[in-house]
Structures are given as C-alpha cells and as structure tokens.
Amino acid sequence: REVVDAAPMAEEKAMEAALRPKALGDFVGQQTVRHQLSLVLQSSRLRGAAADHVLLSGPPGLGKTTLAMIIAAEMDASLRVTSGPAIQHSGDLAAILSSLTEGEVLFVDEIHRMARPAEEMLYMAMEDFRVDIVVGKGAGATSIPLELPQFTLVGATTRAGLLPGPLRDRFGFTGHLEYYGVGELEHVLRRSAELLQVQATDAGFAEIASRSRGTPRVTNRLLRRVRDWALVHEVDLVDDDAAAEALDTYEVDRRGLDRLDRAVLEALCSTFRGGPVGLSTLAILVGEETETVETVAEPYLVREGLLARTPRGRVATEAAWRHLGLEPPEQGAP
Numbered sequence: 590r591e592v593v594d595a596a597p598m599a600e601e602k603a604m605e606a607a608l609r610p611k612a613l614g615d616f617v618g619q620q621t622v623r624h625q626l627s628l629v630l631q632s633s634r635l636r637g638a639a640a641d642h643v644l645l646s647g648p649p650g651l652g653k654t655t656l657a658m659i660i661a662a663e664m665d666a667s668l669r670v671t672s673g674p675a676i677q678h679s680g681d682l683a684a685i686l687s688s689l690t691e692g693e694v695l696f697v698d699e700i701h702r703m704a705r706p707a708e709e710m711l712y713m714a715m716e717d718f719r720v721d722i723v724v725g726k727g728a729g730a731t732s733i734p735l736e737l738p739q740f741t742l743v744g745a746t747t748r749a750g751l752l753p754g755p756l757r758d759r760f761g762f763t764g765h766l767e768y769y770g771v772g773e774l775e776h777v778l779r780r781s782a783e784l785l786q787v788q789a790t791d792a793g794f795a796e797i798a799s800r801s802r803g804t805p806r807v808t809n810r811l812l813r814r815v816r817d818w819a820l821v822h823e824v825d826l827v828d829d830d831a832a833a834e835a836l837d838t839y840e841v842d843r844r845g846l847d848r849l850d851r852a853v854l855e856a857l858c859s860t861f862r863g864g865p866v867g868l869s870t871l872a873i874l875v876g877e878e879t880e881t882v883e884t885v886a887e888p889y890l891v892r893e894g895l896l897a898r899t900p901r902g903r904v905a906t907e908a909a910w911r912h913l914g915l916e917p918p919e920q921g922a923p
C-alpha cells in the first residue's frame with residue numbers, strides 16, 4: 590500500500606536513517622514514555638548496570654525502532670537488530686544470544702511473531718542471563734548451560750496484547766506509544782523539510798501534518814509526495830492549497846485516512862449496514878490480513894471516533910457514515 594506500510598521502501602529507509610533523532614532529548618512528543626524511559630536509563634547508568642528490559646508497543650511508524658536506537662546510544666552500548674519473524678527456531682535465537690557482548694542492546698522488532706520454542710529460551714535469557722543449548726536428538730540429547738553477558742532486550746510490538754503473559758511479565762518497563770498530535774508532527778515535518786529542501790508555509794506544514802494519521806513515518810512519506818508534486822508543478826513554496834491538492838492526488842483524505850482505512854469503513858457501512866462485523870470477515874472483505882486491519886487501520890479509526898469495538902464485532906459510528914458522504918441509517922432501523 591502507498592501510505593502506511595510496515596516495510597519501508599529504499600528511499601524511505603535512507604531518509605529514516607538520516608532523520609532518526611539520535612538522543613532522547615531530540616525525540617519529539619511521547620512525553621510520558623520519554624520521561625519514564627529516561628529514569629530507567631539514568632538509574633542504570635548510576636548503578637553501572639545494563640538497563641532493565643524494555644517493551645515498546647504501539648502502531649507502526651510511531652518511533653519504536655528509533656527509541657531502541659536511542660536507548661543504545663544513551664547507554665553508550667552497541668545495538669543488535671533482529672525481528673520476531675527471523676527467529677523461527679530456538680537455534681536462531683541461541684546464535685544471537687551467545688554472540689552478545691556485555692551491556693549490548695538487543696532489539697527484537699515484531700517480537701510477538703517469534704516462534705514458541707525460541708520464546709521459552711528467551712524467558713530464561715532475560716531473567717537469568719543464561720540459556721540451555723540442547724545438543725543431539727532423542728534419548729541422547731543433552732543440554733549444555735551457557736552463561737550470557739548482561740544485556741538489555743528491547744522488544745517492539747504493534748500490540749502488547751499479542752504477547753504471551755510470561756514474556757510480557759519479564760520486561761521491567763513497558764512503554765506504550767500514542768499517536769502524535771498535529772503540532773508534534775509539524776515539528777517532525779520542519780526538520781525533514783530542511784533535509785529534503787522543501788519550502789512550505791506554516792499552513793502548508795499544518796495541512797500535511799493534519800493528514801498524517803498521527804504517525805511520523807507517514808508524515809515523512811507525505812512530505813516526499815508533496816515534494817514530488819511541487820517539483821513537477823514548479824511550485825517553490827508549498828502552501829495549504831498546494832499541499833491539499835498534492836495529497837488529494839495520492840488519495841490521502843482530509844482526516845488522513847488512506848485507502849485501507851476507507852476500505853474498512855466502506856465495507857462496514859456499505860456491505861454490513863454499519864455492523865457489527867467480526868474482524869476476520871472485515872479483513873477478508875478488504876483483502877488484508879486480520880493482523881494488519883487490527884494493528885494498522887483499526888487503532889486509528891477508533892481514535893478518530895469512526896469505528897467502535899463492541900463485544901459483537903466492529904461497528905461504524907455515525908461520523909464514519911458522514912465521512913464517507915453517506916446518510917447514517919435511522920436508529921433502530923432494520
């Protein structure tokens with residue numbers, strides 16, 4: 590998909606690397622998490638010990654990877670990066686753990702997608718800094734205990750609820766990242782615009798920020814699309830009209846909804862008369878995986894008051910009907 594995608598493209602990767610804030614003080618927004626995390630890090634520095642394990646949860650593009658890098662930088666430690674889907678056997682994890690050095694930060698993105706046997710190995714590693722490596726098979730199998738250096742695990746997940754309890758409990762600190770406010774996104778935008786050499790008016794920045802789905806990754810992506818539009822249309826200074834026209838071209842609407850967001854609302858309203866509908870039915874109808882609908886589209890639609898979760902399923906709110914330009918059904922109508 591064009592606007593929100595868990596896997597960034599090449600230009601985006603290069604730009605993300607250039608734009609990532611390097612210190613906690615440069616990280617925009619997320620006041621609560623930033624404050625809590627700074628206490629965890631300061632204390633560990635004072636104690637001269639590795640920081641407690643940190644779990645970061647929240648929708649894609651809100652800064653979990655960036656924070657992991659900042660944690661390593663603030664601890665003056667090196668960072669190892671891997672992801673849940675890359676750890677399908679306990680051997681994959683054993684290889685990583687056994688090569689860690691003292692104080693290193695291990696970042697596991699999408700940690701909820703790690704294989705079960707690896708998860709169990711991780712429990713022990715997190716708690717006792719030790720793993721048992723099983724050698725051989727069947728009756729001849731023996732396990733060899735292996736001491737690990739003190740390390741800090743930083744796990745990222747789109748939903749902490751997807752993690753098994755025993756794993757969640759072993760994190761000393763869990764930070765939940767929230768969607769960003771428009772003002773915070775403008776802050777991110779100005780920094781990116783300087784790097785991309787895009788000139789915009791205050792209203793131009795505000796227009797891009799307000800269509801950014803509360804997400805820094807999206808705001809950076811929209812800025813690049815506005816840059817393209819401005820370049821081709823020979824617009825030197827992007828004002829709100831120019832930004833709006835550019836983003837309309839890319840089907841990002843005034844509320845920042847992208848094609849998937851709208852597809853979900855349209856399926857709910859047009860096919861199911863507003864719901865309630867089960868999540869998996871909804872996912873099939875929009876041609877996406879259930880997890881994508883649940884962790885990418887839904888949280889934003891809920892935050893915007895366009896979708897509600899009820900025990901019987903997902904329901905479109907009156908605002909959703911109006912946003913699609915439809916008349917909400919009469920209360921109590923069949």
Ligand code: ADP
Binds near residue numbers: 606615653654656
């Ligand atoms: P996640 O790991 O949660 O999917 P990332 O950490 O990869 O998100 O962030 C995506 C992009 O958004 C990066 O380019 C990053 O620089 C930018 N970004 C995220 N959070 C912030 C922030 N608080 N301030 C500035 N830029 C941010």
